[in-house]
Amino acid sequence: MMPSVNPDSSDKDSEPFVETDPTGRYGRYNELLGCGAVKKVYRAFDQEEGIEVAWNQVKLRNFSDEPSMVERLYSEVRLLRSLKDRNIIALYSVWRDDQRDTLNFITEVCTSGNLREYRKKHRHVSMKALKKWSKQILKGLNYLHTHEPCIIHRDLNCSNVFVNGNVGQVKIGDLGLAAIVGANHVAHTILGTPEFMAPELYDEDYTESVDIYSFGMCVLEMVTLEIPYSECDNVAKIYKKVSSGLRPAALNKVKDSEVKAFIEKCLAQPRARPSADELLKDPFFDEVIDDDDDENEYESVGSY
Template identity: 70%
Template structure:
């Protein structure tokens, strides 16, 4: 069982003991330690800086206070689904799950995932206002490889909540990974789902009709591109979900789309957010001329 450590270090302790005192808590195996530093917080969970003592690497310690959701059992069910799902996935563009457990004494659900040093793509893009089209193409290819893996998984997995806040990056090597699969749907061979979930600004029109397939993630990816290019969340001009719904279902583009300057990028985004029957798959988009790696990119190591 997870135990909290509150003792202050003393001069008689060995160095390893002193290091352990920095942890607020450790996991049941003693392998992972949690620091107090908060990396991020959402409606359901908090993410803390953690450390894997066995491998000597930083990790993300995700923690859910179950008592906050005791009146809504669907939250716990969704989180357990995320954990079970993450355990089965193995792709370089999907966040890795290392361990999970329930702390009954403190009524928390904890799971340890890979840490991306530079945080999410939304915050990273805001920190770096000058980002080249080549860099955005590199990010796009990686996101699409992750989506291709999910969509061709058996059974098919639809993320359903793809946006720049749950795409993560290791900026020192430009590695991008999709995370937060808590709203993902595992669907059968007909690839149809019927539950309304997601972030309104990124939701495809057919999601509101509750009859959709994995191509809703391609629409969301297109909206991510709008944000990457402009640093504006799509439909930020709307002050209510109802207004977003009206614009999305009527086919009206977000105002931020008009601020995308590159005509090729603009055309590529339009392909992603087109009508469902005309919308390409992740595999199709990876073969799109817009994302084909040029000889100059090959020579400088871009992927």
């Protein structure tokens, strides 16, 4: 165990820690990396490994009247600890701070933030690069879906996929809405981001194929730089379109017929929707080298 670090004893030239974990290994800075409905994510440092990490913090007093929400958070953390895959965000440590009434967990940090913001920042990206990102997301989904027991993410979207831009690597994160389901692979709760939710999610009777639908919407957003169903100004209108089988207007902006056909496969009726494993073998990925760490080739192009 490392000695505890005193945030006030830092040299004046070094950045002070706002707090440290009980072992003194991890120190949290005041810089916010992200903020969601449930947790805040801060930049932090692993003094043992000498690497930057993400310090996820949830103020439990916000959920004093919602024990089910607290249990969900614990479930996310327990789930993350069991997952070991290069395309899933890794969890290093977790603890509850009774004094501050917070749940804290340390995860790996991706240098370039989430895929939605990264794609907005880099508007001219080759189709080859987009396919590489897509393939890595599918690899992560395949890992979850073939896990024992099967894990359904249920809230896959471009803001929950994170990027290491220097090596073109993407990883699935934010598994807070994930459901571990049994052998029958059927789950029964409505949760998620409306624009990315498969129609059967609203019927509360679905399988891991809902993640394939959401993945299709992620590919659509990556290609068009537009969040699906952005033509709808409220959730009710999105629900009406999704449940009626009406595709988002953004799909009409996809010029490349191969790309459009691939997205349509992902958005098909549940029984016709391919699995992650089947999609990984799709000719769509024929030109993608099967190595996540190869150097990405970028070329400036217009729309696809």
